Amino acid sequence: MTRDIVIIGGGVIGLAIAVELKLRGAEVTVLCRDFQAAAAHAAAGMLAPDAEQITGKAMKSLCWRSRSLYPEWTSKLEDLTGLNTGYWPCGILAPVYAGQERKGVRVQKGEAESPAYWLEKAAIHQYQPGLGEDVVGGWWYPEDAQVNNQALARVLWTAAESLGVELKDGITVEGLLQQQGQVVGVQTNTGIIRAEHYVLATGAWANELLPLPVTPRKGQMLRVRVPESVPELPLKRVLFGENIYIVPRRDRSIIIGATSEDVGFTPHNTPIGIQTLLQGAIRLYPQLQNYPIQEFWWGFRPATPDELPILGTSHCPNLTLATGHYRNGILLAPITAALIADLIVEQKSDPLLSHFHYSRFQTQASTTPMFTHSANFSNGHTKNSPLPTLDSSLIIAGKSFHSRLMTGTGKYRSIEEMQQSVVASGCEIVTVAVRRVQTKAPGHEGLAEALDWSKIWMLPNTAGCQTAEEAIRVARLGREMAKLLGQEDNNFVKLEVIPDPKYLLPDPIGTLQAAEQLVKEGFAVLPYINADPMLAKRLEDVGCATVMPLASPIGSGQGLKTTANIQIIIENAKIPVVVDAGIGAPSEASQAMELGADALLINSAIALAQNPAAMAQAMNLATVAGRLAYLAGRMPIKTYASASSPVTGTIS
Numbered sequence: 001m002t003r004d005i006v007i008i009g010g011g012v013i014g015l016a017i018a019v020e021l022k023l024r025g026a027e028v029t030v031l032c033r034d035f036q037a038a039a040a041h042a043a044a045g046m047l048a049p050d051a052e053q054i055t056g057k058a059m060k061s062l063c064w065r066s067r068s069l070y071p072e073w074t075s076k077l078e079d080l081t082g083l084n085t086g087y088w089p090c091g092i093l094a095p096v097y098a099g100q101e102r103k104g105v106r107v108q109k110g111e112a113e114s115p116a117y118w119l120e121k122a123a124i125h126q127y128q129p130g131l132g133e134d135v136v137g138g139w140w141y142p143e144d145a146q147v148n149n150q151a152l153a154r155v156l157w158t159a160a161e162s163l164g165v166e167l168k169d170g171i172t173v174e175g176l177l178q179q180q181g182q183v184v185g186v187q188t189n190t191g192i193i194r195a196e197h198y199v200l201a202t203g204a205w206a207n208e209l210l211p212l213p214v215t216p217r218k219g220q221m222l223r224v225r226v227p228e229s230v231p232e233l234p235l236k237r238v239l240f241g242e243n244i245y246i247v248p249r250r251d252r253s254i255i256i257g258a259t260s261e262d263v264g265f266t267p268h269n270t271p272i273g274i275q276t277l278l279q280g281a282i283r284l285y286p287q288l289q290n291y292p293i294q295e296f297w298w299g300f301r302p303a304t305p306d307e308l309p310i311l312g313t314s315h316c317p318n319l320t321l322a323t324g325h326y327r328n329g330i331l332l333a334p335i336t337a338a339l340i341a342d343l344i345v346e347q348k349s350d351p352l353l354s355h356f357h358y359s360r361f362q363t364q365a366s367t368t369p370m371f372t373h374s375a376n377f378s379n380g381h382t383k384n385s386p387l388p389t390l391d392s393s394l395i396i397a398g399k400s401f402h403s404r405l406m407t408g409t410g411k412y413r414s415i416e417e418m419q420q421s422v423v424a425s426g427c428e429i430v431t432v433a434v435r436r437v438q439t440k441a442p443g444h445e446g447l448a449e450a451l452d453w454s455k456i457w458m459l460p461n462t463a464g465c466q467t468a469e470e471a472i473r474v475a476r477l478g479r480e481m482a483k484l485l486g487q488e489d490n491n492f493v494k495l496e497v498i499p500d501p502k503y504l505l506p507d508p509i510g511t512l513q514a515a516e517q518l519v520k521e522g523f524a525v526l527p528y529i530n531a532d533p534m535l536a537k538r539l540e541d542v543g544c545a546t547v548m549p550l551a552s553p554i555g556s557g558q559g560l561k562t563t564a565n566i567q568i569i570i571e572n573a574k575i576p577v578v579v580d581a582g583i584g585a586p587s588e589a590s591q592a593m594e595l596g597a598d599a600l601l602i603n604s605a606i607a608l609a610q611n612p613a614a615m616a617q618a619m620n621l622a623t624v625a626g627r628l629a630y631l632a633g634r635m636p637i638k639t640y641a642s643a644s645s646p647v648t649g650t651i652s
């Protein structure tokens with residue numbers, strides 16, 4: 001059984017899963033950037049699959065199952081905590097105006113598990129006094145309900161705490177550290193945290209960590225209060241109109257929501273947003289106009305292109321996805337928790353989960369292939385690609401990159417050739433020799449200005465440094481250089497300590513000393529080393545961000561001469577392994593990636609090609625091909641031939 005689980009995200013989904021996993025005996029940690037920023041607090045708390053007119057058999061079934069879990073689930077949480085969730089099976093009334101009847105989508109009683117009743121004008125006004133005069137009828141959904149989502153979020157947090165879940169608020173996960181198809185840790189703002197299994201439940205922010213098609217859909221809300229002069233609760237059920245809903249709580253507050261805006265993570269309430277809500281609410285239920293306003297707020301729904309959640313396994317066997325719940329995350333919390341816990345703890349996959357798997361987005365021709373960035377294919381050939389694209393980002397010191405090819409800037413015949421090659425390579429990281437830029441060495445004049453540093457991440461290198469002390473000094477200059485070029489937060493340095501100009505072989509002792517010091521100073525250190533597995537381990541232990549073993553001497557173009565040692569380094573490293581130097585041809589680039597290298601750094605083979613830009617593109621394709629081949633898994637090598645066509649079952 002999987003026991004040690006980290007959940008990233010402490011919204012309603014992350015906490016519901018945490019509680020469920022803990023109740024099933026797992027050790028659970030929840031890492032949450034900001035509990036208060038979760039959509040869980042911003043929602044209205046409607047449990048409304050019928051009023052929302054959820055279509056699609058699988059989604060309907062998921063929603064109905066979740067709604068039916070609610071009474072037992074909330075009473076279990078209330079027993080655990082002694083707190084109230086405000087669950088209220090109040091039903092939802094959906095009044096309509098002339099011309100707005102929801103023709104053709106009516107759920108009639110008996111058609112499914114969820115009844116709905118049409119009320120004519122007289123009936124609806126009698127059933128719910130105080131509706132706007134122009135309401136001409138409406139649907140009554142008796143099974144829909146509500147929960148006080150803010151109370152629920154608190155109850156879930158308290159339940160998790162009392163069960164012994166480790167709750168860490170204020171922790172941002174900056175990257176998923178992956179090695180050989182597994183998540184081996186998460187890089188956080190306070191260091192690396194490791195577990196056996198990980199759950200991604202970061203709501204609208206999911207694609208900061210994985211290239212999932214989850215985007216924020218902003219919703220603005222407000223709350224009014226029933227004045228004391230009104231003795232009875234005037235509303236005892238949710239009113240659900242076109243683009244407006246009114247949710248009365250038992251504590252006399254009334255929630256009015258919600259806008260649906262595609263504005264990214266733009267914060268704040270806006271006059272137009274609030275005006276639209278107030279107009280809609282007053283038309284539906286006019287007496288609201290005199291109720292005192294208590295509060296405005298906004299939140300971000302995690303939306304997906306098909307408006308369905310992303311649930312289940314991922315490209316890594318020890319990473320489970322639970323995000324993209326869009327408008328129905330409060331409703332779907334109990335079923336999500338149950339299905340995800342079944343999957344992780346019991347390896348039991350409910351058939352429903354197959355409808356919500358992330359891979360549905362990979363088969364659409366128009367969608368960027370998941371986990372592999374299209375920037376790797378600058379001619380766009382991947383648009384309809386049937387390639388297995390189960391790759392994730394390259395993460396170095398918590399920063400994610402889609403391209404696994406890094407390039408350099410030296411040895412080009414002209415700045416223009418260098419610029420074209422960088423573009424053709426699709427690379428996102430370019431290394432720059434700090435000393436050569438500072439001294440404006442030949443070929444390095446105007447270099448800093450030649451690239452668009454808003455798109456390319458600079459990797460300052462300490463080329464030309466013969467001792468640890470020199471390298472430390474140049475690394476500090478490099479950090480300042482990156483800052484001057486607008487990369488304020490760039491703390492990367494490619495550490496080169498090379499005493500000998502003939503073979504350009506790095507000094508292992510000087511490199512280790514400099515690395516230790518630079519890590520202490522807060523650098524993300526990427527040390528260039530001979531392919532020495534022991535040294536690689538020592539550098540990892542002192543906190544380097546990667547190791548960069550050489551394939552063969554710098555600029556030699558001899559290709560992979562250190563295969564066996566690189567293989568050992570890859571096998572043992574928990575940080576990315578970047579094969580650097582000596583790659584001469586795309587076949588060698590591919591070969592290094594096929595071994596399982598996380599990335600490559602190639603300079604001379606591109607700069608010295610007859611057509612550098614074409615070679616850059618070839619290196620790009622080879623890097624991607626090698627990576628895919630590594631992920632796909634090479635067939636075993638056999639001593640003897642083995643017929644390709646089956647011999648069994650043939651006609652004799």
Ligand SMILES: Cc1cc2nc3c(=O)[nH]c(=O)nc-3n(C[C@H](O)[C@H](O)[C@H](O)COP(=O)(O)OP(=O)(O)OC[C@H]3O[C@@H](n4cnc5c(N)ncnc54)[C@H](O)[C@@H]3O)c2cc1C
Pocket residue numbers: 008009010011012013014031032033034035036037038039040041042043044045046047048171172173174201202203204205206208209217218219220221257258298299300301302322323324325326327328329330331332
């Ligand atoms: C205005 C509005 C009204 C809504 N009304 C309803 C409704 O009536 N009924 C309903 O069912 N649903 C409703 N929803 C939708 C529902 O709120 C969401 O679907 C649900 O809250 C999603 O839950 P979640 O846990 O996935 O994400 P969230 O609740 O947003 O939680 C995500 C958490 O992850 C944390 N996080 C993000 N990135 C990181 C990181 N890198 N490291 C660490 N932590 C991270 C965030 O800080 C946050 O705390 C509404 C949403 C909005 C905005």
Ligand SMILES: CC(=O)[C@@H](O)[C@H](O)COP(=O)(O)O
Pocket residue numbers: 407408409410431461463553554555556557580581582583601602603604605
């Ligand atoms: C630019 C740079 O950092 C080089 O020192 C690097 O090692 C690349 O080597 P090749 O030029 O052999 O690709």
